[in-house]
Amino acid sequence: MLLLTVLFISLTTLFGCVASSSSPRYVVDVRRSRGLAHRQNIAGVMLDSPNDVPGAGITRLVLASDHSSYYATIAAGNISFRLAVDTGSSDMFITSTDCSSTICRSIPRYPLKYQSPTFASLDGNTTVFNVSYADGTYSSGYVARESVRVANLTVPDQAFGVVNETTVSFTDRISGVLGFGFPRLSRIYHTAVHGTPFFSSLAQQGIVDYPIFGIYLTRNSTGTLSLGAIDSGVVGNISNIEWHYVVPFAPEGALNNVSSYLYWTLELSSISVNGTSITPKPTYSSVTPDASSLALLDVGTPGIYGPYDDVANIYSLIRGSRLVDPNGQWAVPCDTLVTMSFSFGGQNFTLQPIDYMIGPASGNPNICLTWPRASQPTPDGIDWQLGAAFLRSVYTIYSYGINTKEAPVIGFYALSNQTTLQQDSTFVSSFFSANTATIATILPNSLLSPPSYTTPPYAFNTSVTAEPGQIVLSELGTSTYSPMIGTMATPQPAVVPLVTLSPNVVTLIVTNNGGISTSVSTAQDNQATLGIPYGWRSGSVKRYAVPSLVTTTLLLLLSFVTFSIS
Numbered sequence: 001m002l003l004l005t006v007l008f009i010s011l012t013t014l015f016g017c018v019a020s021s022s023s024p025r026y027v028v029d030v031r032r033s034r035g036l037a038h039r040q041n042i043a044g045v046m047l048d049s050p051n052d053v054p055g056a057g058i059t060r061l062v063l064a065s066d067h068s069s070y071y072a073t074i075a076a077g078n079i080s081f082r083l084a085v086d087t088g089s090s091d092m093f094i095t096s097t098d099c100s101s102t103i104c105r106s107i108p109r110y111p112l113k114y115q116s117p118t119f120a121s122l123d124g125n126t127t128v129f130n131v132s133y134a135d136g137t138y139s140s141g142y143v144a145r146e147s148v149r150v151a152n153l154t155v156p157d158q159a160f161g162v163v164n165e166t167t168v169s170f171t172d173r174i175s176g177v178l179g180f181g182f183p184r185l186s187r188i189y190h191t192a193v194h195g196t197p198f199f200s201s202l203a204q205q206g207i208v209d210y211p212i213f214g215i216y217l218t219r220n221s222t223g224t225l226s227l228g229a230i231d232s233g234v235v236g237n238i239s240n241i242e243w244h245y246v247v248p249f250a251p252e253g254a255l256n257n258v259s260s261y262l263y264w265t266l267e268l269s270s271i272s273v274n275g276t277s278i279t280p281k282p283t284y285s286s287v288t289p290d291a292s293s294l295a296l297l298d299v300g301t302p303g304i305y306g307p308y309d310d311v312a313n314i315y316s317l318i319r320g321s322r323l324v325d326p327n328g329q330w331a332v333p334c335d336t337l338v339t340m341s342f343s344f345g346g347q348n349f350t351l352q353p354i355d356y357m358i359g360p361a362s363g364n365p366n367i368c369l370t371w372p373r374a375s376q377p378t379p380d381g382i383d384w385q386l387g388a389a390f391l392r393s394v395y396t397i398y399s400y401g402i403n404t405k406e407a408p409v410i411g412f413y414a415l416s417n418q419t420t421l422q423q424d425s426t427f428v429s430s431f432f433s434a435n436t437a438t439i440a441t442i443l444p445n446s447l448l449s450p451p452s453y454t455t456p457p458y459a460f461n462t463s464v465t466a467e468p469g470q471i472v473l474s475e476l477g478t479s480t481y482s483p484m485i486g487t488m489a490t491p492q493p494a495v496v497p498l499v500t501l502s503p504n505v506v507t508l509i510v511t512n513n514g515g516i517s518t519s520v521s522t523a524q525d526n527q528a529t530l531g532i533p534y535g536w537r538s539g540s541v542k543r544y545a546v547p548s549l550v551t552t553t554l555l556l557l558l559s560f561v562t563f564s565i566s
């Protein structure tokens with residue numbers, strides 16, 4: 001989902017200055033050693049606490065049954081939760097037991113009565129957390145800290161939103177969101193001391209071997225999220241990864257005179273449909289040096305959205321297509337056999353019919369609703385939002401960048417060589433009859449006129465340059481990392497950390513200073529009990545002794561000291 005700050009408004013979907021520190025490792029180690037004594041037999045936890053310090057991890061992604069998000073199972077303290085993974089926002093939140101609305105009661109909630117020993121309040125729970133989405137829904141509460149683990153990588157004092165009020169509803173017992181965007185996009189980062197988002201914490205504290213993550217989505221509802229490494233089960237040959245610079249954003253107004261990274265956004269160079277190329281037209285042509293369109297890669301959005309003119313151009317190349325909803329939804333005959341590709345200046349990443357068709361309309365099952373949809377121009381200048389429907393066609397790698405050394409880049413590894421049509425109408429119709437109910441929609445009887453959108457003023461200061469590939473000083477990975485990806489002139493990393501996931505076994509292949517270590521362990525994240533700490537009956541006040549006030553204070557002091565001296 002594209003999480004919007006007050007400025008940024010968008011459509012339909014759940015829209016969705018702290019310098020980096022190199023020393024909190026000490027605190028990390030203190031907390032880690034606490035975990036060691038308990039590494040055996042913690043049934044409520046997804047995975048054992050590691051007995052050595054991992055630098056990479058991998059976990060499964062699962063498509064929610066309503067197809068609106070992919071979730072990962074994480075642990076907050078000793079408690080497992082499913083969180084929707086999102087590259088279009090940067091905050092993490094978990095619905096808590098303080099929320100007792102109908103929506104909240106139906107999902108596993110963070111049990112505040114449990115008094116998790118790793119939970120830490122911030123400012124007496126008065127730091128307000130509130131994210132609102134363009135469809136009018138929101139989640140709010142306060143900011144607190146907890147030890148957060150994904151795969152087996154732990155951030156001991158991760159700031160997150162403890163949600164006590166929400167109108168966002170999730171299916172499949174998903175309890176919240178885990179955002180992988182840059183700190184600048186985070187609400188918590190701007191409101192709480194040391195409010196760095198989860199992945200930024202891993203990268204800024206040097207917890208991962210390299211500040212990189214990968215997202216693999218399959219057409220059959222599964223996938224992987226790798227942290228600190230790329231999934232070697234997917235990428236056979238790292239030389240075949242195509243890399244592109246992320247586009248930074250200028251400051252708002254006269255706030256300062258430097259650009260910084262905000263969204264996982266790239267320049268989109270062309271779109272092709274049925275063999276014909278279209279050059280997308282940016283909403284604000286003066287934003288990038290070469291007047292390119294900007295595309296956000298957003299795993300938290302199920303579909304694909306683009307500006308009205310581009311989207312209308314696409315459908316003009318598909319016979320029988322028509323606008324069926326004044327909000328920008330098109331439909332095509334379900335037996336349409338054309339491909340649709342997106343290119344960032346290299347290969348064409350190609351969608352087959354089942355990738356861009358959403359499903360047959362209930363009133364007329366010969367007509368299929370399709371991606372992309374047209375969306376309203378937004379003041380942030382993001383033209384295209386490429387969600388899961390696109391990301392299932394290509395493995396994407398997000399290199400976070402290194403302060404003062406390396407710019408953020410996105411790598412693409414094509415999941416198939418097939419840039420031509422591979423599906424026939426029998427395949428498409430059997431796919432839909434097996435996988436999708438028809439989509440309840442009322443198709444109009446007459447031709448609709450195009451929606452009239454007004455373009456808001458551009459939100460950022462165009463007199464400050466924001467060049468893709470710009471090296472920045474802070475908010476990326478700690479400068480103690482050595483660059484691996486290099487510049488786009490030599491974008492061929494010889495070595496990147498690799499990790500792989502097989503059904504029951506986690507194999508970590510960690511490359512460290514040229515050496516390679518391999519370890520194998522059992523993955524248990526599917527067996528996790530959601531929302532309930534091991535051995536704890538909900539309702540009981542607490543089970544484990546809270547660490548003495550002295551220890552807690554010491555740990556908190558340590559973390560603040562280490563953060564303030566850095």
Ligand SMILES: *[C@@H]1O[C@H](CO)[C@@H](O)[C@H](O)[C@H]1NC(C)=O
Pocket residue numbers: 047048049050051052053054055152506508510519520521522523
């Ligand atoms: C976590 O990573 C470490 C380091 O590679 C490894 O030894 C350990 O087995 C892993 N644990 C799990 C449960 O994956």
Ligand SMILES: *[C@@H]1O[C@H](CO)[C@@H](O)[C@H](O)[C@H]1NC(C)=O
Pocket residue numbers: 038041042077078116117118147534535544
């Ligand atoms: C996790 O649970 C174990 C008991 O199985 C407990 O001793 C430990 O303190 C808990 N750790 C955290 C971080 O809550």
Ligand SMILES: *[C@@H]1O[C@H](CO)[C@@H](O)[C@H](O)[C@H]1NC(C)=O
Pocket residue numbers: 112113121124125
């Ligand atoms: C903050 O919330 C936590 C968790 O519910 C609670 O234990 C703590 O007492 C609260 N602090 C204050 C000052 O209300």
Ligand SMILES: *[C@@H]1O[C@H](CO)[C@@H](O)[C@H](O)[C@H]1NC(C)=O
Pocket residue numbers: 128130131132138139140141
């Ligand atoms: C959070 O934001 C929504 C939408 O802007 C608003 O309706 C709600 O009252 C806010 N909640 C809090 C606690 O600020």
Ligand SMILES: *[C@@H]1O[C@H](CO)[C@@H](O)[C@H](O)[C@H]1NC(C)=O
Pocket residue numbers: 098125126127128140141142164165
């Ligand atoms: C949620 O938490 C905020 C911040 O502590 C508080 O102001 C608000 O009253 C709480 N709302 C509910 C419904 O508990």
Ligand SMILES: *[C@@H]1O[C@H](CO)[C@@H](O)[C@H](O)[C@H]1NC(C)=O
Pocket residue numbers: 218219220222
């Ligand atoms: C899902 O797709 C992947 C890749 O196409 C494949 O390896 C895997 O076996 C499939 N899983 C199921 C359950 O079909």
Ligand SMILES: *[C@@H]1O[C@H](CO)[C@@H](O)[C@H](O)[C@H]1NC(C)=O
Pocket residue numbers: 237238239240
């Ligand atoms: C990997 O790909 C590169 C470039 O396409 C090629 O030159 C190289 O031979 C490939 N390596 C292997 C092991 O296939």
Ligand SMILES: *[C@@H]1O[C@H](CO)[C@@H](O)[C@H](O)[C@H]1NC(C)=O
Pocket residue numbers: 252253254255256257461462463464
């Ligand atoms: C844009 O940035 C420049 C350079 O920092 C500054 O002089 C100017 O006032 C800013 N423009 C606005 C509208 O704030």
Ligand SMILES: *[C@@H]1O[C@H](CO)[C@@H](O)[C@H](O)[C@H]1NC(C)=O
Pocket residue numbers: 257258
């Ligand atoms: C920003 O302003 C500072 C002084 O305020 C100046 O030293 C620096 O060079 C400026 N940076 C850019 C990119 O213009």
Ligand SMILES: *[C@@H]1O[C@H](CO)[C@@H](O)[C@H](O)[C@H]1NC(C)=O
Pocket residue numbers: 272273274275276277341346347348
């Ligand atoms: C991408 O597809 C278009 C339209 O079919 C074609 O003209 C173009 O050459 C393709 N680009 C690459 C790099 O294959």
Ligand SMILES: *[C@@H]1O[C@H](CO)[C@@H](O)[C@H](O)[C@H]1NC(C)=O
Pocket residue numbers: 274275317318319336337338
């Ligand atoms: C694809 O393009 C060809 C001509 O290049 C055209 O004959 C055909 O109708 C097009 N298909 C669709 C579904 O628009």
Ligand SMILES: *[C@@H]1O[C@H](CO)[C@@H](O)[C@H](O)[C@H]1NC(C)=O
Pocket residue numbers: 414415416417
């Ligand atoms: C793409 O084609 C190359 C060479 O024909 C082959 O080695 C590679 O495995 C193919 N990749 C996929 C994903 O099919």
